[in-house]
Amino acid sequence: MIKYTLRRLIQAIPTFFGITILSYGLMLAAPGGPVRALTFDPKVTPQERERLAARLGVNDSLPIQYLRWLLGDDWMRWDSDGDGIADRSFLLSLDADGDGEPEPPGTRRGILRGDFGRSFYQKRPVIDIIVERIPATLELGFASLLVALAVGVPIGIVAAVKRGSVFDNFTRVMAVVFNAVPVFWLGIVLILIFGSTLRLLPMGSRCSALAIGGCPPVFERLEYLLLPTLVLATGGIAGYSRYMRASMLDVINQDYIRTAKSKGLSARQVWFRHGARNALIPLATFLGPAITGLLGGAAITETVFSWPGLGRLAVGAVVQQDYPVVMAVVIMTAVATILGFILSDILYALIDPRIRFS
Amino acid sequence: MLNTRRKLLVVAAGLLMVAALVALPVIAQDAPPGPGEGGIIIEGNFGGDPATMNYILYGDTSSGAIIRFIIPGLIGVNPDTADYEKNRADALVTDWTVSEDGKTYTLKLRDDWTWSDGTPITSADSLYTWNAIKSGVVDVGVIGYLVDVIDTVEAPDPTTLVVTFKEADCTAIGNAASLAPVPSHILPADFAELNDADYNMNPTVSGGVFKFAEFRAGEQVSLVANQSYGGAPGAVIPTGYIYKNVPDQNVLVAQFKAGELNVIDNPAVGARADLVANPELNMYSYPGNAWDYLALNYADPTNPQSAYDADGNPIDQGHHPLFGDLRVREAVAKAIDVDAIIQGAVFGEGVRMPAYTIPASWAFNKDLPVIAQDVEAAKALLDEAGFVDHDNNPNTPRVCQGCLYAEEGAPLRFTLYTNEGNARRTAVGTIIQDELKQVGFEVDFQTIDFNTLLDIMDAQTFDAFILGWRQGYPDDPDLTQIFASQSDVVGTGSNNVSYNNPKFDELNLKARTLPGCDPAERAKIYYEIQELMQKDLPYVPLYAINGMYGARKEVQGFDPRPSNWTWNIETWYIKAATP
Numbered sequence: 039m040i041k042y043t044l045r046r047l048i049q050a051i052p053t054f055f056g057i058t059i060l061s062y063g064l065m066l067a068a069p070g071g072p073v074r075a076l077t078f079d080p081k082v083t084p085q086e087r088e089r090l091a092a093r094l095g096v097n098d099s100l101p102i103q104y105l106r107w108l109l110g111d112d113w114m115r116w117d118s119d120g121d122g123i124a125d126r127s128f129l130l131s132l133d134a135d136g137d138g139e140p141e142p143p144g145t146r147r148g149i150l151r152g153d154f155g156r157s158f159y160q161k162r163p164v165i166d167i168i169v170e171r172i173p174a175t176l177e178l179g180f181a182s183l184l185v186a187l188a189v190g191v192p193i194g195i196v197a198a199v200k201r202g203s204v205f206d207n208f209t210r211v212m213a214v215v216f217n218a219v220p221v222f223w224l225g226i227v228l229i230l231i232f233g234s235t236l237r238l239l240p241m242g243s244r245c246s247a248l249a250i251g252g253c254p255p256v257f258e259r260l261e262y263l264l265l266p267t268l269v270l271a272t273g274g275i276a277g278y279s280r281y282m283r284a285s286m287l288d289v290i291n292q293d294y295i296r297t298a299k300s301k302g303l304s305a306r307q308v309w310f311r312h313g314a315r316n317a318l319i320p321l322a323t324f325l326g327p328a329i330t331g332l333l334g335g336a337a338i339t340e341t342v343f344s345w346p347g348l349g350r351l352a353v354g355a356v357v358q359q360d361y362p363v364v365m366a367v368v369i370m371t372a373v374a375t376i377l378g379f380i381l382s383d384i385l386y387a388l389i390d391p392r393i394r395f396s
Numbered sequence: 397m398l399n400t401r402r403k404l405l406v407v408a409a410g411l412l413m414v415a416a417l418v419a420l421p422v423i424a425q426d427a428p429p430g431p432g433e434g435g436i437i438i439e440g441n442f443g444g445d446p447a448t449m450n451y452i453l454y455g456d457t458s459s460g461a462i463i464r465f466i467i468p469g470l471i472g473v474n475p476d477t478a479d480y481e482k483n484r485a486d487a488l489v490t491d492w493t494v495s496e497d498g499k500t501y502t503l504k505l506r507d508d509w510t511w512s513d514g515t516p517i518t519s520a521d522s523l524y525t526w527n528a529i530k531s532g533v534v535d536v537g538v539i540g541y542l543v544d545v546i547d548t549v550e551a552p553d554p555t556t557l558v559v560t561f562k563e564a565d566c567t568a569i570g571n572a573a574s575l576a577p578v579p580s581h582i583l584p585a586d587f588a589e590l591n592d593a594d595y596n597m598n599p600t601v602s603g604g605v606f607k608f609a610e611f612r613a614g615e616q617v618s619l620v621a622n623q624s625y626g627g628a629p630g631a632v633i634p635t636g637y638i639y640k641n642v643p644d645q646n647v648l649v650a651q652f653k654a655g656e657l658n659v660i661d662n663p664a665v666g667a668r669a670d671l672v673a674n675p676e677l678n679m680y681s682y683p684g685n686a687w688d689y690l691a692l693n694y695a696d697p698t699n700p701q702s703a704y705d706a707d708g709n710p711i712d713q714g715h716h717p718l719f720g721d722l723r724v725r726e727a728v729a730k731a732i733d734v735d736a737i738i739q740g741a742v743f744g745e746g747v748r749m750p751a752y753t754i755p756a757s758w759a760f761n762k763d764l765p766v767i768a769q770d771v772e773a774a775k776a777l778l779d780e781a782g783f784v785d786h787d788n789n790p791n792t793p794r795v796c797q798g799c800l801y802a803e804e805g806a807p808l809r810f811t812l813y814t815n816e817g818n819a820r821r822t823a824v825g826t827i828i829q830d831e832l833k834q835v836g837f838e839v840d841f842q843t844i845d846f847n848t849l850l851d852i853m854d855a856q857t858f859d860a861f862i863l864g865w866r867q868g869y870p871d872d873p874d875l876t877q878i879f880a881s882q883s884d885v886v887g888t889g890s891n892n893v894s895y896n897n898p899k900f901d902e903l904n905l906k907a908r909t910l911p912g913c914d915p916a917e918r919a920k921i922y923y924e925i926q927e928l929m930q931k932d933l934p935y936v937p938l939y940a941i942n943g944m945y946g947a948r949k950e951v952q953g954f955d956p957r958p959s960n961w962t963w964n965i966e967t968w969y970i971k972a973a974t975p
Contacts, residue, residue, distance in 0.1 A: 070847025073888075074854060076455055079538060080865050080877050084888035086541045093535065142533050142588065159456070160447040161535050162596060170613035226646055234650045241651050247438055247616055247638050341643045346614020350643065354444055359847055 043384060050376045057372045058365075062104045065364055071096055072158045072359040092134055092141070094158055096361075102129060107365060110151060111144030149369065155362035159355070164366045167351065172333070174244055175347035177256060178340070179332030181267040186274025191321070193275070194282025195314050198290065206283075213276035225269045225342035232265060239265055242344035266343040270336050281324070285317040292316070319390050326382025330374035428952070432621040434633035434969025437951070440642040440657045446617060448537075449608065450596040451578050452528045455537030461639055462617050464962070468509060468603040468626060470522060471573035478870045478959035479758070479915075480569050486627035486963070488517060488577065498564030498911060499547075501572050503557040509626030511579050512602045517626070518554035521577030528578075531587040539574045549575065566913035567874055577603065605966050606637050616640040628966040633953075637965070652946065653677070658970065659954070660946045661961065665745040665820065668944055676949055682958040683747055683756040684943035685871065688824065688864040689935040690812075692719040692728065693856065695894035700856035703884035703896050713884075713894050716859065717802035718810055723781035725933040729767045731774040731835045732828055738939050741823035746939035751926035752875060754940045756958055758915060759873035759922035764930065767937075774835045783808045785836055793838035809838040810859035813852065816843040821862050824938065828862070853892045864941075869959035873922050874908050879934060895934035900925065 073091045091097045095106060106114065115127040124132055124143040132140040147153035154164040197206040233241035240246075240262050245253035253259060289295060290313060298312045337349035348367060355363035428434070439461075446459035451467045454460060471492070472484025483490045491504045509517045526549040528534045529542055545565065550558040559572045579601040584590055595601075599608045605627065606619035617639045621632040640657065642648040649667045652660045653674060663671060672679045695701065696714025705711055718724050738746040747755050750764040778784075782799030794808040812829065814821040822843050829839040844852075852858045865878070877883050881901055883891035907921035930937070945961040947954035953968040 068847065069845065069851040070849075071851070074850040075847065078850070080890060081538075081541055081868075081872075082890070083541050083544050083877060084883065084885040084890075085544055087888040089532075089540065139532075145588075156535075156591070157447075160445070161453050161537075161591065162448070163592070167613070174614065222644075226644070229647055230650060234654050237654060241654065241656055242642060242644075242647055243615055243640070247618075247640050247656075248436065251610070252612060342647060344615070344640075344642050344644070344647065346612070346641070350614065357846070 039384065039387075042387075043380065046380045046383070050380065053376060054372065058108070058369065059104070061368045061372075062107065062365065063100065065359075065361055066100050066103065068359070070359055072361065075358050076158065098130070103361075105129070106144075106146060106148065107155060107362070108148050108150055110146040110148035110153060112147060113144070115141060115144045117143045149365075154366045154369075157355075157360050157363050159358045159360040159363070164362045167363060168348070168366055168370065171346060171348045171351050174345060175349070176332060177244075178263070178266055178270060178336065178345055178347060181263055182270035182274060182336075183328060183332065185267055185271040186278055189271070190275040190278030191282050191318070193279040194284075195286055195309070195317070197279065197283045198286035198317075199309050199313075201287065209279060213280050216272040216276040219272065221269055221273070221336075221338045222342050224272065225265070225339060228265050228269065229342070242342070244346055266339050266345055269343070270339045278321070278324075281321065282317065285320050286313060289313050289317045319386070322385045322389060323382050326380075326385060327375060327378035330378030330381070331371075333370055333374045428633055428967070429969050431623055431631055431633060432635055434635055436635050436970070437637045437659055437965065437968060438657050439637070439639055439659045439661065440648040440651060441616075441639045442643065442645060442648055444641065444643065445611075445613060446639075448596045449599045449611075449617075450590075450593070451576055452525055452539070452590065453535055453537050453596060458639070459537075462608075462619070464604070465606040465619055465637060465965075466599055466602040466604040466608055466622075467576050467578065468517060469573075470576045471503070471569065473870055473959065475957040475960045475963040478957070480573065480870060488626070492569070492572075494568075498568075498909075498913075499562075500558060500560045501568060503559065503572065505555045505557060506626065507555050509603065510624055511581075512607050512622050512624050513579075513582075513600075514624070515579070515581050515601075516554065517577050517603050519551035519557040519577075520554065521580045522557050522575045523549055523551040524580035524583065525575050525578055528587050528590055533588045533591075535591050542571060542574060545571055546575075564909055564911070566908055566910055566918060567872055570870065570872055579603070605632055609636065614641060625966065632966045633969045634965065652948070655948060658948045658951050662944055663946065665743045665941065668743065668745060671944075671946060677946055678949055678951070678954055679944060679946040680956045680961070681745075681942050681944050682956075683754070684941045685754055685756060685869065685958075686864055686866040686943070687749055687754055687940040688821065688862060688938045689752075690728070690732075690828065690860060690862050690938060691858075691893050691935050692716075692725050692860050692933065693858055693893050694720060694896070694934065695856065696720075697857045697859060700886050702886045702889070703881040703891075703894065713896070715801040717796075717806065718808065718859070720801040721781050721799065722931075722933070723777045724783070724808075725936070727774040727777040727781070727835060728832065728837075729933055729936045730770045730777065731837075732831050732936065733769040734766070734938055735769075736831075737824050737827050740827055741820050742939060742941060745942040745944075747942065748939050749937040751930045751937055752879075752935060753873050753922060753926055754867055754871065756940070757867070757871040757873055759871070759919050761923040761926045764923070764926055767930065771835055778808065778836055783836065790834075790836075794836035807838060808836055809840065811840045811842060812860045812862065813842050813844055813849050813858060814862040815846040815849050817846070818843075821864075825862050854887050856886050856892050856894060858892075862938075871959075875904055875925070876908065879929070880904055893934045895932065897928070897932055900928055900932070903928065 072094060073087050073096060077087050077090060095103060113128065114130045115124045117124050118126045124140045134141050146155060156162060157164050157167055160167055193209050197209050200206050229241045232239040243262060245259045245262055295308060295312055298308045337353040340347040340350040352367040441458055443458045446462050447456045448454050448459050449462050451463050454463055469487040471489045472481050472487030474481040488505045488509055489503045490506055493502045505519055511517055529536050529539060545561055546559060547562045548560045552558065561568050582601055583595060584593055597611055602608060602622050605622060605625045607622040609618040609620045611617050618636060620636040621634060623630050623632055625632055642651055645664045649663055651657045671677055693716045695716060697716060699714055701711045701713045703710065734748050738744060748766045750766045753760045778794055782797055783794040784797045786795050796802040796804055796806045812825055814825050825841045829841040832839050849861060853861065877890045879891055879895050879900060881896045883889040884894050884896060903921055903925050907918050910918050943958060945956045950971045951968060952971050953964060955964060957963060
């Protein structure tokens with residue numbers, strides 16, 4: 039298994055670089071740019087825009103920008119005699135803006151050396167911004183995943199067992215409905231009902247605005263988690279229930295179920311001990327990417343519920359063309375997805391004896 | 397008899413005592429609480445986290461909303477006149493003088509204002525701001541342009557700041573005011589380290605009405621009263637202020653109505669009627685400083701050129717096939733019913749603009765009438781311009797027959813852009829498309845991604861677009877960056893319609909550099925500019941959107957002015973609900 043895992047990880051390296059090149063190229067090919075987005079002000083002069091573009095390095099060619107992001111720029115323009123002024127350069131010119139003065143030495147180290155850069159918009163290290171958002175993202179993501187599984191899986195099993203019944207038909211229709219309902223609409227409706235009209239639940243945020251020293255532990259503020267979790271879980275409940283039903287129906291026709299029945303086992307034992315356990319195996323392929331995919335956040339739900347997660351951050355960064363933040367989220371999500379699929383394959387092989395590592 | 401009177405007196409005295417006991421808590425409740433005991437002001441923030449709390453670096457609205465409370469104002473602004481004023485209690489500068497050549501401003505600062513750690517605030521703190529801007533290694537925000545207008549800044553003693561400008565300019569005092577002090581004693585001496593200073597997101601030292609307490613990423617920024625605030629030492633009533641992220645406009649309004657927020661700034665226009673009718677809220681509407689316009693390209697969009705080359709020589713920019721002809725632009729202006737647009741797209745929350753100065757501005761020309769809709773006149777202008785209705789079919793556009801710049805037979809057709817996701821501008825565009833069709837235009841109206849629109853604008857490859865600007869307070873009617881020919885730079889200039897009129901350049905420069913900067917004299921020049929630009933029509937002026945501030949009724953002391961709704965926030969308090 040170790041050999042298999044290592045091989046998969048090595049195979050993932052070119053995939054990772056492919057993703058970074060594609061993402062970076064797409065991002066830079068997108069219209070607009072951070073300079074205009076940062077200086078949409080009638081007072082700003084053309085000269086100030088040019089200075090800002092030079093500072094951000096966004097006028098450099100795509101390969102240079104990509105290399106700077108990947109490997110940093112402390113080797114592209116540096117200070118060899120320690121006087122604080124750049125005197126050597128490679129790939130970049132010493133005096134990029136042509137004002138007769140050398141540009142400051144490069145200070146970036148690139149993502150391969152653990153430097154995700156500085157946000158154009160938030161003007162601080164990207165890694166700090168990302169780390170701040172991860173707890174809230176995971177909190178909402180795991181809560182919704184748990185609810186989706188806890189509700190969706192049993193519904194799927196019961197619907198399969200009672201195939202063609204009122205319950206089966208009802209849950210099938212509801213699955214379609216919940217898949218079709220826009221998240222933002224459902225979120226706002228729930229906020230207006232439970233927050234604004236009945237005033238039973240808060241209308242957003244992760245905890246009270248008056249909480250001092252950050253949010254208290256999650257079990258002390260479940261009321262804040264309830265609505266966003268429900269909204270985010272609706273799609274999962276619908277999906278998992280349909281998937282589980284199909285998987286269960288597939289299992290029901292297997293020989294071992296007939297054997298179990300003919301042995302005189304109770305229906306409960308047949309369905310749950312032999313049927314459901316085997317029907318859950320394909321679900322493992324979902325779980326790996328689903329868990330790691332949580333890192334991507336849920337932009338719409340987070341926006342409606344003022345939830346301070348990564349999804350909202352990523353959408354904002356795309357709108358603002360904040361390249362370093364966009365790329366950090368892309369990389370994190372890409373790595374998590376790659377690892378999720380590897381984990382999924384390993385899990386599948388571990389729990390299904392018919393699959394072998396090869 | 398005496399006993400009866402005595403009994404009555406006793407009863408009366410008893411009643412008075414009871415009344416006094418009942419009344420006391422009411423009086424106590426109505427009296428302002430002590431410093432720092434006034435409760436917490438909670439404002440909804442639609443715009444996301446503040447990018448920084450360092451004045452030198454900030455460029456976004458959210459950061460500005462926090463920084464206004466933790467950095468002391470350098471030069472005070474009278475909230476009633478929205479003009480700079482000497483010796484205001486809420487600002488450091490007590491007086492200033494201007495040199496004879498109008499280039500050097502000498503500011504005198506108070507000597508009794510300290511940062512919250514007790515360190516005196518001096519001119520050296522403003523000098524630090526300037527040195528950081530011109531260092532070239534700092535990610536400067538909105539004040540980065542100052543290096544283009546300021547020559548030198550000196551701090552000869554702790555209470556004197558001398559600012560010398562490159563040119564005499566009537567906007568100088570506003571630019572000098574932008575050199576706000578920062579707590580230089582805790583900031584790095586090496587400016588290269590300022591970009592990553594801990595202070596940027598943890599400003600432990602304050603000179604404003606509040607002190608920083610906590611930043612919760614994606615959620616809120618919390619501030620607490622700063623009793624060392626020089627504008628009201630020991631007398632800041634509110635306990636604190638929270639700037640809470642609520643990224644959805646509908647939820648923001650719902651939270652305000654439910655009391656999760658107690659103040660609001662500029663709610664969506666569609667929600668305003670409901671808020672105004674709510675008896676639990678105090679809403680304040682005012683002529684706003686944001687305005688929308690329809691921009692028409694003068695120059696050839698297929699071959700965009702800057703107005704001047706590197707040596708300052710004019711470049712031939714060609715003509716837009718339609719809007720290169722003034723008569724076509726006039727026809728557009730006359731075909732549009734802006735009143736209908738205000739009702740249909742802005743819910744009546746707008747004021748018509750005759751030209752490019754907001755109605756709330758001191759430079760607004762009240763005698764200049766708005767452009768009235770006149771469909772027949774618009775048609776006549778198009779006939780005169782050589783765009784004729786060749787087939788008498790109202791569903792087909794007019795075509796060029798002897799027009800100035802379009803090819804013979806070319807239809808009267810253009811593309812109109814605005815940014816997607818903005819329901820107001822989408823509605824404006826739809827109405828304009830429909831109204832222009834009535835006079836023979838065919839408008840391809842497209843809502844596109846904002847960044848794509850900015851790209852097209854900067855590249856100057858558009859026909860027309862709808863967008864808006866927001867003026868600052870105090871209002872500066874200077875239009876140099878939007879309409880002066882020197883700002884017509886492909887890629888970076890804001891004069892992207894390539895408006896190039898020497899008369900405008902001359903008047904604009906004159907208004908900006910008038911010796912003595914007498915507002916009345918400057919206003920006259922701006923009146924003339926407005927008349928000129930209403931004729932030239934680089935933009936078809938539409939409307940200024942009304943601004944609106946609001947507070948829940950329990951917020952006491954809320955007394956907004958258009959230019960500044962928190963000018964007296966140090967006196968605000970939350971009145972406890974009467975049991």
